[in-house]
Amino acid sequence: MTSATDPLPLPPSIRLIATDLDGTLLRDDKSVSDRTIAALAAAEEAGIEVFFVTGRPARWMDVVSDHVHGHGLAICANGAAVVDLHAGGKLLEVRALERGIALDVVRTLRDAAPGTSFAVELTTGIHYEPDYPPFHLDPGATVATAEKLLDEDHPDAGVPVIKLLAHHPELTPDGFLTLARTAAGELASFTRSSPTALLEVSGLGVSKASTLALCCAQRGISADEVVAFGDMPNDVEMLTWAGASYAMGNAHPDVIAAASGRTVANNEDGVAVVIEQILKNV
Numbered sequence: 001m002t003s004a005t006d007p008l009p010l011p012p013s014i015r016l017i018a019t020d021l022d023g024t025l026l027r028d029d030k031s032v033s034d035r036t037i038a039a040l041a042a043a044e045e046a047g048i049e050v051f052f053v054t055g056r057p058a059r060w061m062d063v064v065s066d067h068v069h070g071h072g073l074a075i076c077a078n079g080a081a082v083v084d085l086h087a088g089g090k091l092l093e094v095r096a097l098e099r100g101i102a103l104d105v106v107r108t109l110r111d112a113a114p115g116t117s118f119a120v121e122l123t124t125g126i127h128y129e130p131d132y133p134p135f136h137l138d139p140g141a142t143v144a145t146a147e148k149l150l151d152e153d154h155p156d157a158g159v160p161v162i163k164l165l166a167h168h169p170e171l172t173p174d175g176f177l178t179l180a181r182t183a184a185g186e187l188a189s190f191t192r193s194s195p196t197a198l199l200e201v202s203g204l205g206v207s208k209a210s211t212l213a214l215c216c217a218q219r220g221i222s223a224d225e226v227v228a229f230g231d232m233p234n235d236v237e238m239l240t241w242a243g244a245s246y247a248m249g250n251a252h253p254d255v256i257a258a259a260s261g262r263t264v265a266n267n268e269d270g271v272a273v274v275i276e277q278i279l280k281n282v
Contacts, residue, residue, distance in 0.1 A: 014278055015225040017043055018212055018238060019271050021054040021064060022193065023231035024248050027267050032064060039272035039279075046282045051075060051215065053208045055193045055200055055234050057121060057162070058089035077121065078191060078234050079211035080162035080202050091123060095211065096160035097188060097203045099150045105164060105184050105201055106146045112183040113168055113176065118146035121163035122156060132167055133198075164188075164201040171197045177233065191234040200234060209237035227278065229263070229271050230255055246274055 019025045027033060040050055052064055052074040058081060061074060072086030082093040102120070109116045119128035127142040127149050128134070134141075148154060150161070168176050176197040180190045189202045216226060228235075228242035231251040236258045239245035247256045249265035256262060263270035 013225055014048055014227055014244075014282075015221045016049045016051060016216060016219075016227075017275065017278075018051045018053045018208075018226055018228040018242060020208075020230040020232070020235050020238075021052055021056060023250060023266050024229050024235075025052070025064070025266070025271050033269050033272070035269045036272040039269075039275040042279055043275050046279055048278070048282070049219070049221075051212065053079075053212055053228075053238060057081070057126070058083040058091065058123075059125070061085055061089055073215070075208060075211050075215065077162045078189075078193075078200055078202050079206045079208045081123070082211065082215065093211075094123060094160050094162060095203055095206045096162060097164060097201065097206075099152065099157070099161055101187055101203070102161055102164045102201070103147065103150050105166075105187050106150070108184040108187070109166055109180060113171060113179055115170065116166050116168050118149075118167075119165040120146060120149045120161060121165060122159045123162055124156070124159050127156075128165075132165075133196075162202075166199040166201060168197040173197045174233075191236075193232040193234045207237045208234060209241040212238055213241060227274070229274070230259070231266065246270070 025036060043050055054076055055078045056076055058076050072084050074083050074085050076083050080095050081091055084090045084092055106118055117129045117131040119126055119132050129145055130143055173192055173196060177190060177192050177199060180199055188204050189206055190199055192199050223241055224243035226242040228238050228245040230239050231248040233252055233254050236254055239259045245259040246261045246263045247259035248263060248270050263274050
């Protein structure tokens with residue numbers, strides 16, 4: 001593991017930078033610093049594509065939509081959606097979680113971890129159970145049991161599910177993730193990015209890494225030509241896949257173990273620090 005002050009040997013050709021947002025590119029106040037804005041623009045000007053790869057849904061991408069250059073694409077919902085930020089978050093590709101499988105996950109987690117509450121993230125918005133911590137940014141959400149929200153007779157039955165969220169009021173975040181993967185890991189992909197016991201559930205095999213790999217393949221870009229940044233468990237696969245990767249100074253221990261390098265914290269513009277080093281060699 002190397003740090004930003006002891007630069008990681010980088011591949012001779014870097015064609016794409018993939019960065020998480022919350023806890024990584026964004027500061028804790030959800031802003032993008034002037035230094036980071038300048039670094040992103042300089043990378044694009046040097047011919048290096050920048051992909052935002054986040055657990056956020058498309059409708060929460062306004063924090064960075066002004067800082068996307070070139071292609072304008074972003075990978076959202078932990079790989080479940082590819083969106084065009086130049087077109088107001090238009091969905092270009094969806095890797096949905098089948099409703100029947102989502103129901104199986106709900107039933108399994110209710111048995112394995114009593115007290116779990118759920119939310120269902122659709123391409124059109126989020127809906128959640130009465131006991132689920134409310135999303136203040138989504139005042140129009142429907143409140144009902146997950147079974148009703150996922151029922152084939154529900155008015156939104158034809159809308160793709162991009163993520164199931166599961167919250168537990170007492171378990172530790174990592175403990176809940178381990179329990180869920182043990183109980184239902186053969187059904188779907190489980191990860192987390194919240195400091196609370198909030199799990200994010202996607203279709204089996206759907207992750208930031210797998211969707212990023214597809215987007216790179218479409219561009220003829222290999223993993224060895226990608227540098228990735230992240231801070232939480234939902235970034236682990238992406239950091240492992242990329243040819244070079246950096247854990248933030250504020251990163252989860254699993255992320256530090258997965259990354260090949262380490263930069264300073266998000267509040268210290270850790271992504272910009274590395275991009276500036278990269279551009280010195282371009």
